[in-house]
Amino acid sequence: MGIQIVIDNSGDSRFEFDPTDEDAVAKATERFKELTGLGYTAAERTASGRSRKVTEFDPTATEVLFMPRLVGG
Amino acid sequence: MAMMVGTLHRLIGRRQVVCGSAQVQPCECDTCVSIRAQATHCLNAETKSRILLREWLSPEQLAQYEESALFEVVGSKTGKRYRIHHGRLQNVYELDEEGHPIRGWCFMPEGGLALAMGDVMLAQKIALEADEELAITAAMPF
Numbered sequence: 001m002g003i004q005i006v007i008d009n010s011g012d013s014r015f016e017f018d019p020t021d022e023d024a025v026a027k028a029t030e031r032f033k034e035l036t037g038l039g040y041t042a043a044e045r046t047a048s049g050r051s052r053k054v055t056e057f058d059p060t061a062t063e064v065l066f067m068p069r070l071v072g073g
Numbered sequence: 074m075a076m077m078v079g080t081l082h083r084l085i086g087r088r089q090v091v092c093g094s095a096q097v098q099p100c101e102c103d104t105c106v107s108i109r110a111q112a113t114h115c116l117n118a119e120t121k122s123r124i125l126l127r128e129w130l131s132p133e134q135l136a137q138y139e140e141s142a143l144f145e146v147v148g149s150k151t152g153k154r155y156r157i158h159h160g161r162l163q164n165v166y167e168l169d170e171e172g173h174p175i176r177g178w179c180f181m182p183e184g185g186l187a188l189a190m191g192d193v194m195l196a197q198k199i200a201l202e203a204d205e206e207l208a209i210t211a212a213m214p215f
Contacts, residue, residue, distance in 0.1 A: 007188065007195070007196060011117060011118035011120070011189050041207075049130060049132060049134065050147075052202075053203035053204050065129070065195075067195070068183040070181070070196070070200055070212075071211055072180050072211050073163065073212075073213055
């Protein structure tokens, strides 16, 4: 199962999808495009625990996190 | 949670006493219901965010965070080290080679004041590790 985690004011919202299910992958792809289009940064964890930016939807990625665009404080 | 709600009720001084018994029930006025709902929402968001942060920290970062309420990250472009303290605002410091803070960088995800603290810290970690240039471009030095 893949999971997309979106940071929001409820903590986070999680969307799981089956990478072998075409419809589910299509919805996950659409969500990826929509969020990154809104300025969200998508990232995944590396094996070492660091983070890596993701710019293209990858159905094999097990966990991708989306965070809102950054602003200065 | 029950203790938090109890504290809220004591603070706002509103309780309903059921007639003919000593039972005290939570006030159901709109204000109290709203405050309870908000408290539950905030508590859940904070709890979720801290779980998520812990899941995404490396073992070394998690150890630092548990010991000192801060953790260090390495910038993706320059290799500089940054220290992220427990907090939302003015909590990110660039370190020199000896690990001393030399400059603060203030940035957060859009809407960050409404986000749970763990989520803000996680976004700061990801930003510096995944796209340091973007983070520093958005940040305000202090």
